[in-house]
Amino acid sequence: xxxxxxxxxxxxxxxxxxxxxxxxxxxxxxxxxxxxxxxxxxxxxxxxxxxxxxxxxxxxxxxxxxxxxxxxxxxxxxxxxxxxxxxxxxxxxxxxxxxxxxxxxxxxxxxxxxxxxxxxxxxxxxxxxx
Amino acid sequence: xxxxxxxxxxxxxxxxxxxxxxxxxxxxxxxxxxxxxxxxxxxxxxxxxxxxxxxxxxxxxxxxxxxxxxxxxxxxxxxxxxxxxxxxxxxxxxxxxxxxxxxxxxxxxxxxxxxxxxxxxxxxxxxxxx
Numbered sequence: 214x215x216x217x218x219x220x221x222x223x224x225x226x227x228x229x230x231x232x233x234x235x236x237x238x239x240x241x242x243x244x245x246x247x248x249x250x251x252x253x254x255x256x257x258x259x260x261x262x263x264x265x266x267x268x269x270x271x272x273x274x275x276x277x278x279x280x281x282x283x284x285x286x287x288x289x290x291x292x293x294x295x296x297x298x299x300x301x302x303x304x305x306x307x308x309x310x311x312x313x314x315x316x317x318x319x320x321x322x323x324x325x326x327x328x329x330x331x332x333x334x335x336x337x338x339x340x341x342x343x
Numbered sequence: 344x345x346x347x348x349x350x351x352x353x354x355x356x357x358x359x360x361x362x363x364x365x366x367x368x369x370x371x372x373x374x375x376x377x378x379x380x381x382x383x384x385x386x387x388x389x390x391x392x393x394x395x396x397x398x399x400x401x402x403x404x405x406x407x408x409x410x411x412x413x414x415x416x417x418x419x420x421x422x423x424x425x426x427x428x429x430x431x432x433x434x435x436x437x438x439x440x441x442x443x444x445x446x447x448x449x450x451x452x453x454x455x456x457x458x459x460x461x462x463x464x465x466x467x468x469x470x471x472x473x
Contacts, residue, residue: 278447278459280417282410287417289447289459301465315445315461317408317419329408329419331445331461335431 220281222323223288227274233266235259243324250329269296277313284321290314301334303341312336350411352453353418357404363396365389373454380459399426407443414451420444431464433471442466 226241244255253261266272271294278289292312296305312333319327356371374385383391396402401424408419422442426435442463449457 278415280410280412280415280447282412285408285410287410287445287447302468313459313461315417315447315459317410317417317445329443329445331443331463332465333461334464335462338432 219283219286219320219323220279222320223279223281223286223318224276226325227276230262230274233263235263238262241325243321243326246326246328248328248330268298268300269294271295284319286318286320288316288318290316301332301337303334303337305337305341308341310337310340312340349413349416349450349453350409352450353409353411353416353448354406356455357406360392360404363393365393368392371455373451373456376454376456376458378458378460398428398430399424401425414449416448416450418446418448420446431462431467433464433467435467435471438471440467440470442470 222241229237229241238259239255242255242258245252246255246258247253248258248261272292273294275291275293276288277291280287290313292314293309295307295309297307299305313336314330314332316328316330318325352371359367359371368389369385372385372388375382376385376388377383378388378391402422403424405421405423406418407421410417420443422444423439425437425439427437429435443466444460444462446458446460448455
């Protein structure tokens with residue numbers, strides 16, 4: 214599969230998240246998907262995302278940097294949003310914060326099977342204490 | 344430049360860090376390097392790494408996942424070490440912790456010019472509170 218294909222699939226996956234089009238999520242995410250080495254499955258993955266949108270009503274995924282090396286994709290996602298209460302254990306209480314997520318994905322048959330994500334919690338803490 | 348070349352350069356860069364071979368650092372890092380959008384330059388980059396090894400005497404960089412898409416490299420680094428006092432603002436006090444860093448690099452003329460790093464601070468906090 215050409216690498217451009219995997220980037221295209223990934224961009225459609227991000228569009229699916231931003232549209233909160235949960236019935237379509239299974240087109241991009243495998244039924245046995247794992248997240249940070251924990252197998253949560255497609256239903257757990259969907260529940261995690263739905264919870265994120267509940268916690269952060271204005272959540273939007275912005276791809277800042279996308280690199281593709283099949284079967285892997287790495288993406289730096291940029292967020293600028295206002296979590297309404299707690300997020301990552303921090304009391305945000307509706308304050309607007311900007312932060313990045315550096316995340317790796319392994320694909321199999323054009324679907325995400327493994328995700329390794331790190332969110333820049335320290336950057337959020339700095340903004341809360343500024 | 345073939346992508347395998349960039350992976351090779353990157354592996355030699357990590358070997359340089361693990362050897363603490365600071366005089367060789369300039370072979371891999373550009374004089375005007377930036378880290379998380381802050382231009383710290385080669386001397387600032389070296390000072391940051393030397394400080395890391397001061398804070399964490401048994402620091403060792405392990406490449407867990409390396410993906411290359413010229414001019415970019417993305418790497419998931421795994422650490423298992425015992426920071427002797429504070430690290431990322433947390434009181435570690437010699438406790439052994441395991442954590443990951445998801446990091447992106449932009450290369451120019453085979454040298455690192457931009458780095459976007461996120462360390463999994465939340466994972467360290469969980470181990471401290473366990």
